[in-house]
Amino acid sequence: MFYLISALLQIIDREAVEEVRSNREIPEIKPGYDIQLKVEVPENKRRISTIKGTVIAKRNAGLQSTFRIRRHEAGVCIESLFPLYSPNIKEMKVLGKRRVRKAKLYYLRDRMNALKKQ
Amino acid sequence: MQSFGAAASVSRSLMRRVAQVFCKDPRPSPHSSSSLYFVAQLRKLCAMPENDDDPICTRIIDAKPRVMTPSSKRTGVIAVKCGMTGVWDKWGARIPITILWLDDNIVCQVKTPEKEGFCALQVGCGQKKEKHLTVPEVGHFRAQGVPMKRKLREFPVTEDALLPLGTSIGARHFLPGQYVDVTGITKGKGFQGVMKRWNFKGGKASHGASKSHRSMGSTGQRDAPGKVFKGKKMPGHMGVDQRTVKNVWVYKIDPARNLLWVKGQIPGATGNFVFIKDSVFKKPDISQLPFPTHFAPEDEDPTKLEPLVAYLSDTDPFMAAE
Numbered sequence: 001m002f003y004l005i006s007a008l009l010q011i012i013d014r015e016a017v018e019e020v021r022s023n024r025e026i027p028e029i030k031p032g033y034d035i036q037l038k039v040e041v042p043e044n045k046r047r048i049s050t051i052k053g054t055v056i057a058k059r060n061a062g063l064q065s066t067f068r069i070r071r072h073e074a075g076v077c078i079e080s081l082f083p084l085y086s087p088n089i090k091e092m093k094v095l096g097k098r099r100v101r102k103a104k105l106y107y108l109r110d111r112m113n114a115l116k117k118q
Numbered sequence: 119m120q121s122f123g124a125a126a127s128v129s130r131s132l133m134r135r136v137a138q139v140f141c142k143d144p145r146p147s148p149h150s151s152s153s154l155y156f157v158a159q160l161r162k163l164c165a166m167p168e169n170d171d172d173p174i175c176t177r178i179i180d181a182k183p184r185v186m187t188p189s190s191k192r193t194g195v196i197a198v199k200c201g202m203t204g205v206w207d208k209w210g211a212r213i214p215i216t217i218l219w220l221d222d223n224i225v226c227q228v229k230t231p232e233k234e235g236f237c238a239l240q241v242g243c244g245q246k247k248e249k250h251l252t253v254p255e256v257g258h259f260r261a262q263g264v265p266m267k268r269k270l271r272e273f274p275v276t277e278d279a280l281l282p283l284g285t286s287i288g289a290r291h292f293l294p295g296q297y298v299d300v301t302g303i304t305k306g307k308g309f310q311g312v313m314k315r316w317n318f319k320g321g322k323a324s325h326g327a328s329k330s331h332r333s334m335g336s337t338g339q340r341d342a343p344g345k346v347f348k349g350k351k352m353p354g355h356m357g358v359d360q361r362t363v364k365n366v367w368v369y370k371i372d373p374a375r376n377l378l379w380v381k382g383q384i385p386g387a388t389g390n391f392v393f394i395k396d397s398v399f400k401k402p403d404i405s406q407l408p409f410p411t412h413f414a415p416e417d418e419d420p421t422k423l424e425p426l427v428a429y430l431s432d433t434d435p436f437m438a439a440e
Contacts, residue, residue, distance in 0.1 A: 001198075001244075002389050008375075009201040009217065016205075042210045042436040064204060087206050 013062035020063070020085040027092055029067055029084070031055050032100035032115070037069070037082070038091040048090060051080065054098070054115065056105040058084075070108060077109075177230055179282045186409035187278070193411065194273040194395035195223055195287055196243035197378060199302065201388050205369070205379075207430055213369060218300075218378040218392060223287040226264045228280060229272070238274045239281055242267025243391065269391045279410040289376045290412035295428035297365045297397035302386035307357035316351040361385045365400045373423040 020026075029035065037051045053071030056079070065084040070077065082089060098115045108114055186192075197218035205213050220243075227240035246268045248256055259266050264284060281287075292298065312318045312334045321330040334353070337346045363385060370379035384392055396402055 005198065005200045005219070005389055008219065009203070012217065013203065016203075040210070042434075046434075046437065086210075088210050 010062075016063045017085065020087075025092075026084065027094050029055055029058060029092070029094070030097075031058060031103055031105050032098040033094050034096040034098070035069070036093045036095055037089055039082070040088045040090055042088065052095070053078075053080075054105075054108075056108060057103075070105075177232065179228065179280045181282050181285055181413055183413060184278055184409055186404045186407060188404060189276065190279055190409065191274070191276045192279050192291075192396055192407070192409060193225075193239045193241060193275055193281065193287065194271075194393055195220055195291055196241055196269055196271050197221070197392050197394055198243070199384055199386050199388055199390050199392050200377075202383075207369075209430065209434055209436065211435070213381055214383070215369060216380050216382065216384045218380055218384070218394065220287070220289050220291075220376040220378065222376075224264060224267065225281050225283055225285045225287070226259070226267060226270060227262050227272075228283055230280070231277070236274065237277050237280060238272050239279075240270055240272045241287065242270050244268030271393055273393075273395065275410075281410050285411065287411050288373060288414070289371045289378055290373050290414070291408060292368055292371060292378060292394070293402065293406055293408075294368055294371050294426045296368050296402040296407070297400035298368060298380070299362050299364045299395050299397050300366050300380070300384050300392050301360060301362040301395075302384055302390060302392040304357050304359050304361050304385045305387045309354065310356040311353045312351060315353060315356045318351070365397050368428065370425055370427045372425045374421050374425075 027035075033055045035053070035055060038048050039051055040046055040048050051069060051071065053069040055067050056070045057068040059066045063085050066081055067084055068079055068081050070079050072078075100115070105115075197220050200217040200219050202214065202216050205215055207213055222245065223241055223243050225239050226242040229236060229238040229240065231237060242264065244267055246266045248266060251259075251266060256266070262283060307314070311332055313320050313332050318334065320332045321327050321335065323331055334351075337350055337352075363383070366384070367381040368378060369381050371377070372379070378394070386392055396407075
């Protein structure tokens with residue numbers, strides 16, 4: 001019966017992902033992409049902030065998939081983690097792609113301007 | 119009660135008079151259940167022949183919705199813990215969810231005051247083959263006339279909440295938005311030390327503490343009392359205990375698959391059985407609950423039912439904080 005239960009969770013997860021994908025257009029996101037997000041923050045009186053940065057990591061976990069963005073803002077480097085299927089991400093746009101040879105680009109934390117344009 | 123065996127010579131008219139005195143109205147009320155039991159036991163010992171139109175022997179439980187009173191108690195249900203996920207509710211807040219599967223719950227035995235002395239329903243969950251069950255278990259299912267179940271559990275109910283034998287209980291027994299108490303056997307943790315098992319503070323990490331960073335410390339006084347008290351918290355086996363998590367919020371009900379989406383954590387590992395009952399402290403709304411259980415109408419197709427989600431407030435909770 002255990003395989004039934006794990007299959008059930010997979011089915012539910014898949015259905016939830018399909019439902020979100022049919023309502024919203026979510027582009028393909030890979031490490032090395034430059035993307036621009038419009039995020040609505042419910043705690044901050046639902047203001048929509050624009051976030052522009054590079055994707056340095058992506059974690060595949062069905063509905064709980066997340067990705068990390070690294071950006072420069074006012075002289076400070078900020079890394080943020082976002083759930084891919086969150087209803088608070090209103091818009092996602094891919095601005096450019098860079099050639100990378102890794103899945104997780106954590107080496108960028110030690111370097112400046114390490115990525116080359118494709 | 120064994121000494122009553124010699125009372126076989128008690129006259130029939132006397133017994134009938136006793137029965138009349140104790141059970142005046144044909145529909146027994148909850149208060150006379152103990153007297154019903156007493157008379158039924160007395161009858162058995164005196165070997166009196168039973169009539170068909172006796173108010174005590176015949177009890178017809180029909181599968182119809184009834185009115186729930188504040189003192190009524192419904193059955194619980196047996197479910198399988200399927201796993202955990204997370205959802206975003208309609209306002210964008212994150213809710214951790216445990217999914218519970220009500221796998222084919224059927225009433226396997228009805229316990230009444232006349233025969234057993236109390237009101238209870240024995241509910242069975244799952245399926246099992248006859249070759250995997252012991253002979254006494256198979257005999258129990260055969261005697262009741264009920265399919266073979268994997269897990270049985272008895273839930274005490276009030277007399278107006280009794281269900282007929284063989285009634286199936288589904289996910290619609292509960293309402294989305296109500297609170298439930300969930301009981302399960304916790305995950306096994308093995309032999310554990312005192313810091314994990316009893317939340318002891320342990321010893322100093324440095325400053326000369328010699329080999330006593332996670333130890334118990336002292337176990338008592340000196341030669342008065344001269345012993346360690348019983349129940350002293352010590353290292354030992356932890357886990358595999360029955361625990362109840364109270365006031366668990368039901369977020370969503372999927373009647374097509376008999377699933378209950380519940381907020382938060384539940385004792386036990388994935389694949390284990392849990393027992394769900396209406397919450398004792400945060401009592402649900404009596405007028406809305408299906409009592410004694412939800413009876414599906416004949417023409418309803420169970421595969422076409424939509425999931426029901428709990429009612430969340432109409433006003434945005436994040437904006438209301440200003």
